[in-house]
Amino acid sequence: MRVAVLGAGSWGTVFAKVLADSGNDVVLWARRPKVAQAIEHRRRNDDYLPGVLLPAGIEATSDLPRALRGAEVVFLSVPSQSLRGLLRDVRPALEPTAIAVSLMKGVEDGTGARMSEVIRQGLALPDDRIAVVSGPNLALEIAREEPTAAVVASTSLDTAMRVASACANRYFGTFMNADVIGTEFGGVLKNLIALAVGIVVGVGYGDNTKASILTRGLAEMSAFAAAFGAQPDTLAGLAGMGDLIATSESPRSRNNRAGRLLGQGYTKDDVLRTMDQVAEGLASLEPVLALAAAKGVEMPICTQVSQVIAGTLDPRDIAPHAAADPLPIGE
Numbered sequence: 001m002r003v004a005v006l007g008a009g010s011w012g013t014v015f016a017k018v019l020a021d022s023g024n025d026v027v028l029w030a031r032r033p034k035v036a037q038a039i040e041h042r043r044r045n046d047d048y049l050p051g052v053l054l055p056a057g058i059e060a061t062s063d064l065p066r067a068l069r070g071a072e073v074v075f076l077s078v079p080s081q082s083l084r085g086l087l088r089d090v091r092p093a094l095e096p097t098a099i100a101v102s103l104m105k106g107v108e109d110g111t112g113a114r115m116s117e118v119i120r121q122g123l124a125l126p127d128d129r130i131a132v133v134s135g136p137n138l139a140l141e142i143a144r145e146e147p148t149a150a151v152v153a154s155t156s157l158d159t160a161m162r163v164a165s166a167c168a169n170r171y172f173g174t175f176m177n178a179d180v181i182g183t184e185f186g187g188v189l190k191n192l193i194a195l196a197v198g199i200v201v202g203v204g205y206g207d208n209t210k211a212s213i214l215t216r217g218l219a220e221m222s223a224f225a226a227a228f229g230a231q232p233d234t235l236a237g238l239a240g241m242g243d244l245i246a247t248s249e250s251p252r253s254r255n256n257r258a259g260r261l262l263g264q265g266y267t268k269d270d271v272l273r274t275m276d277q278v279a280e281g282l283a284s285l286e287p288v289l290a291l292a293a294a295k296g297v298e299m300p301i302c303t304q305v306s307q308v309i310a311g312t313l314d315p316r317d318i319a320p321h322a323a324a325d326p327l328p329i330g331e
C-alpha cells in the first residue's frame with residue numbers, strides 16, 4: 001500500500017521505517033529539504049536519530065503535494081501545536097478516499113482539542129476515516145527493532161484493522177480498539193504524569209514516591225478520560241498504563257527529562273532552551289487542567305506540576321495527594 005508520513009522528527013522517521021519494514025511503499029515528508037535529502041540519499045536523519053540506518057526504499061521529500069499523491073493512508077507526526085497549520089496545506093492535496101492517522105500525543109492549546117478532533121476539523125473528514133496510534137513507543141528503541149506493541153483506535157473497526165495491518169511487523173505488534181477518546185487521552189495524560197515522576201526523581205526522591213505518583217497518576221488519568229467518555233479499560237492498556245510506565249521510567253523520554261530538570265530547580269524556559277525535540281506535556285498541561293476544571297474532575301498531581309512550573313510550589317513538596325488536603329480519601 002502507498003502510505004505517507006508527514007513530519008520527519010524522531011517518531012515520524014521511525015514510523016516510516018516501521019511502515020517500510022511492514023511491506024508498504026512509504027514516502028516521508030520533511031519540512032526542511034536538507035533533512036529529506038539526507039534521508040533519501042544517505043538513509044539517515046542524524047539530528048533526530050544518530051546512528052540509525054533507515055531501510056532502503058523510503059522516499060523522502062519536502063514537497064507536500066508530491067508526498068500525498070497516491071497515499072491511501074496519511075500518518076501525521078508533528079508537534080501537536082503545529083498540526084492545524086500543517087493541515088491547511090494538506091487538505092487540497094489529500095486523496096479523496098485517504099485515511100488520516102494521528103501519531104501525536106498532545107492537545108491543542110486554546111481549544112483543548114484532541115489531535116483526531118483537529119484532523120476532523122482541519123481536513124473535513126468523517127470519523128470513520130480517522131485513526132490514532134498510541135502505546136509505549138520510544139522511537140529510538142523501535143529504531144533498534146526492540147519488540148514493542150501499540151494500539152490503533154478508530155470508531156470504524158475496518159479502518160482500525162486496515163491501519164493496524166499496515167504497520168504490523170516482527171518487532172511492532174498492533175492491537176485495535178474503538179475507543180479513540182481513551183487511546184488519545186492516554187497518550188496525552190501519561191506525559192503529564194511523566195513530568196511529575198521526573199520532578200520527584202530530579203529532587204532525589206526514591207522508588208516509593210515514584211510508585212505512588214505513578215499509581216495515583218494512573219487513577220487521575222482514568223478519572224479524567226472517563227469523564228470525557230473513554231472506556232476505563234483503555235487506560236489500563238497499552239495507551240494508558242503501558243505508555244505511562246515506558247515514559248516515566250525511560251531516561252530517553254523527553255517529558256521525563258523535562259520533569260527531572262524542573263525537579264532540579266530549572267525553570268520551564270530553561271528546560272525549553274535545552275530541548276531540541278518536543279516535550280508535549282509542557283504544552284498540554286494547562287489545556288488539560290482547563291478541560292478538567294470544566295468537567296469538575298480533580299487532578300491533584302497535574303495541578304502540582306503546574307504549580308511547580310509557576311514557581312508557587314517547591315518541587316520537594318510535590319506529593320501523590322493534593323498538598324492542601326492531607327485528609328485520607330477513598331482509593
Ligand SMILES: NC(=O)c1ccc[n+]([C@@H]2O[C@H](COP(=O)([O-])OP(=O)(O)OC[C@H]3O[C@@H](n4cnc5c(N)ncnc54)[C@H](O)[C@@H]3O)[C@@H](O)[C@H]2O)c1
Binds near residue numbers: 078
Ligand atoms: N519520539 C517518540 O518516541 C514518540 C513516540 C510516540 C509518539 N510521539 C509523538 O509524536 C509527535 C511528534 O514527536 P517527535 O518525537 O517526532 O518530535 P520531534 O521534536 O522529534 O520532531 C518534530 C518534527 O516536526 C517538525 N515540525 C515542527 N513544526 C512543524 C510545522 N509547523 N510543520 C511541519 N513540521 C514541523 C520538526 O521539524 C520535526 O521534524 C509528538 O506528538 C510526540 O508526542 C513521539
Ligand SMILES: O=P(O)(O)OC[C@H](O)CO
Binds near residue numbers: 135194243246252254
Ligand atoms: O519522549 P517522550 O516523553 O515524548 O515519549 C515518547 C513516547 O510517547 C513514549 O511512548
